Amino acid sequence: MSRIFCIANQKGGVGKTTTCVNLAAGLAKVGQRVLLVDLDPQGNATMGSGVDKRTLETNVYDVLLETATVAEAKVRAEKAGYDVLGANRELAGAEVELVALERRNERLRGALKAAAADYDFVLIDCPPSLSLLTLNGLCSAHGVIVPMQCEYFALEGLTDLVNTIKQVHANLNRDLELIGLLRVMFDPRITLQTQVSEQLKTHFGDKVFDSVIPRNVRLAEAPSYGLPGVVFDPASRGAQAFVQFAAEMVERVGGKGDRRLMA
Ligand code: ADP
Ligand code: MG
Numbered sequence: 001m002s003r004i005f006c007i008a009n010q011k012g013g014v015g016k017t018t019t020c021v022n023l024a025a026g027l028a029k030v031g032q033r034v035l036l037v038d039l040d041p042q043g044n045a046t047m048g049s050g051v052d053k054r055t056l057e058t059n060v061y062d063v064l065l066e067t068a069t070v071a072e073a074k075v076r077a078e079k080a081g082y083d084v085l086g087a088n089r090e091l092a093g094a095e096v097e098l099v100a101l102e103r104r105n106e107r108l109r110g111a112l113k114a115a116a117a118d119y120d121f122v123l124i125d126c127p128p129s130l131s132l133l134t135l136n137g138l139c140s141a142h143g144v145i146v147p148m149q150c151e152y153f154a155l156e157g158l159t160d161l162v163n164t165i166k167q168v169h170a171n172l173n174r175d176l177e178l179i180g181l182l183r184v185m186f187d188p189r190i191t192l193q194t195q196v197s198e199q200l201k202t203h204f205g206d207k208v209f210d211s212v213i214p215r216n217v218r219l220a221e222a223p224s225y226g227l228p229g230v231v232f233d234p235a236s237r238g239a240q241a242f243v244q245f246a247a248e249m250v251e252r253v254g255g256k257g258d259r260r261l262m263a
Contacts (some may be wrong), residue, residue, distance in 0.1 A: 001116055001117070002035070002112075002115070002116045002117075002118070002119040002120055002121060002122050003120070003121055003122070003142050003143075003253055003254065004112060004121075004122040004124070004140055004141045004142050004143075005121070005122070005123055005124065005141055005142065005143050005144065005145055005179060005253075006124045006126055006134075006137040006138055006140075006141045006143070006144045006145070007019050007020045007023075007123060007124065007125050007126060007144075007145050007146075007147065008126040008134060008137065008138070008144050008145075008146060008161065009126075009128070009146050009147060009148060009157070009161060010128055010129055010130050010134075010157060010160065010161060011128060011157055012128035013128075014128075014147055014148055014149055014184070015147040015148075015149070015182075015184035015185055015213070016125060016126060016128070016147055017040070017044045017045045017048060017125055018048075018147075018184070018219055018220075018229070019145065019147040019182060019184060019213070019242075020036060020045050020123050020124075020125040021036065021045055021048045021049055021080070021125075021223075021228040021229075022219070022228045022229055022230045022238075022239070022242035022245075023123060023145075023242060023245060023246055023249065024036045024049070024080065024081075024082045024121075024123050024228065025080050025081055025082065025228035025230040025231050025242075026230050026242045026243045026245065026246025026247075027082075027120075027121050027123075027246045027249070027250070027255075028080070028081035028082045029081065029230065029243065029246070030246060030247065030250065030255070032120040032121050032250070032255050033082075033118065033119045033120045033121070034081075034082035034083070034119060034120065034121045034122075034123065035070070035074065035082065035083045035084075035085060035115065035118070035119045035121070035122045035123070036049060036077070036082055036083070036084050036085070036122075036123050036124075036125065037060060037085045037108070037112075037122060037123070037124040037125065037137075038059075038060060038084065038085065038086050038087035038125050039060060039087065039091070039108075039124055039125060039126050039127060039133045039134070039136065039137050040087060040091075040125055040126065040127040040128075040133075041087060041088065041089055041090075041091040041092040041127065041133075042087075042127070043086065043087045043088045043089070043091075044125075044223070045084075045087075045125040046059075046084055046086035046087055046088070047223065047226065048222070048223040048226070048227075048228065049077040049080045049082070049084050049226070049228065050077050050078070050079050050080055050226035050227060051075055051077055051084050051086050051226075053086055053087065053088040054088065056075070056086045056088060058072060058073040059073055059085065059086045059087055059088060059090065059091070060073065060085045060086065060087045060091060060108075061087070061088075061090045061091045061093070061094045063085065063107070063108065063111045064091075064094050064098060064107045064108060064111075064136065065094065065097065065101075065107075066107065066110075066111075069111065069114060069115070070085060070111050070112065070114065070115035071114075071115060071118070073085055073086075074115075079226075079227060079231060080227065080228050080231055081231070083119070091133070094133070095131060095132050095133055098132050098136075099132065104132065104136075105132070105135050105136060105139045105172060106136070106139055106140075107136055108124075108136040108137065108139070108140045109136070109139050109140040109173075112140050120255055121255075122140075124137040124140065124141060130160070130161070130164050135168070135172075138164070138165065138168045138172075138173065138176060139168065139172050139173045139176075140173075141173070141175070141176055142175050142176065142177070142253075143176065143177050143178065143179035143253070144161075144165055144176065144177070144178050144179060145179050145180060145182060145249075146158070146161060146178070146180070146181045146182065147181075147182045147184045147213075148181055148182070148183065148184065148200075149183075149184060149185050149186075149193075150183055150186060150192070150193040150194075150195075150196035150197045150200070151192070151193070151196060152192065152196070154196060154200075155196070155199065155200070155203070158181075162178065165177075165178055178207055179207075179249075179252065179253065180207050180208065180209045180252070181200060181204055181207055181208050181209065182209050182211065182213065182245065183197055183200070183208070183209070183212045183213065184213040185213065185214075185215045186212045186213060186214050186215065187214070187215050197212075209245065209248055210248060211241060211244050211245035211248045212241065213238065213241045213242065213245065214237050214238060214241055216229075216236055216237050216238030216241075218232065218233040218236035218237075218238050218239065219236070219238035219239070219242075228242075229242065230242050230243060
């Protein structure tokens with residue numbers, strides 16, 4: 001049985017993709033079988049895992065349209081250590097095509113169910129919107145991980161996302177819960193960031209992950225080498241923070257061999 005998590009935040013450039021590829025690599029490092037699902041037509045998580053989005057024969061688009069299974073469409077990201085259900089620009093068209101189809105919210109859920117025995121973790125990198133693609137992610141998942149920068153407007157956007165999660169939970173997917181907020185690109189020298197971080201803990205309590213991801217240039221450089229930062233430079237502060245976050249995730253939600261996965 002796999003546990004399925006969306007990495008979501010409707011803002012762009014907040015660290016979703018960086019979180020997704022590095023958590024995937026961090027979990028793979030501790031022996032978890034991981035599938036990364038790229039739900040963003042930009043295909044950054046695909047490329048950042050070392051898979052060329054331009055040469056993908058089958059990808060998540062085919063899975064959403066039910067012309068391929070996950071097992072058929074996934075590829076191995078050898079160096080990163082996990083499987084990738086990739087995306088490219090084709091996926092932007094799926095959004096329009098899905099509108100006219102039945103079970104349009106649930107296409108991904110059905111496909112992932114069929115692949116559940118092959119993975120301990122499935123991580124879904126969502127696009128920067130609360131679109132039909134994101135909805136497919138939320139309808140498939142057990143939980144949502146929200147990466148966020150501790151900036152002035154951060155809390156504002158969070159309300160919309162939390163409400164969306166509540167609505168999906170109430171109407172479409174009873175399993176869905178907010179797993180946690182991950183503070184990313186954090187710089188403790190900036191007073192405002194420390195203040196927002198404190199506010200977050202006041203409002204969300206233990207929904208704020210203990211792990212904090214620092215701003216670290218090695219994490220930003222890694223995608224151009226087609227590697228998660230965790231693999232590109234394991235000694236870097238950014239990589240170490242993500243390895244610690246992977247351990248925190250396993251502790252919170254269970255992992256291979258954990259009884260919570262057998263339910
Ligand atoms: P999103 O997927 O939410 O759009 P990304 O993960 O692509 O966001 O991150 C946006 C930019 O910030 C990218 O250039 C990425 O390399 C950089 N970045 C993300 N996290 C960090 C970090 N902790 N330190 C430094 N740069 C980061
Ligand atoms: Mg992204």
